[in-house]
Amino acid sequence: MSSPAIATVIKMMESLSEDVQERVVEHLREYLEDLQDELKWNKSFKKTQQQLITSAQSAKREIAEGLAKPMNYENL
Template sequence: MSSTAIATVAKMMESLPEPAQDQVVEHLREYLEDLQDELQWDALFKKTQPQLVAAARRAKQEIARGLAKPMDYDQL
């Protein structure tokens, strides 16, 4: 975020009463935590994407060769 955008947000917050400022800060903290979690998840998913594709291909090949067995959900 540019320093201009940060300054704009700060000015907007300064116009609010202090209790409202505290609420905005708490909402921003929660939002930023969620955003960081999402970015971390996306990075991990992207990192493992090739392995997931390879596993899906192997599963399709096993199904095509008749080597796959139906999943027994009671054993999970």
């Protein structure tokens, strides 16, 4: 099943030479892979957002109570 947007893109692609079509397809593949990665990241971030907020609140509380110590980046 094809949407009107996809049909429009197909018509546009058909007007191009085969080598240009191949270049466009490669760009589209890369773009779609990046988009899928971004969607996965957003979904993952949304699932862990409350944990991040809780951790940040805990860190702020520890700093306010004087329980936090500076991190020694030299010995990591």
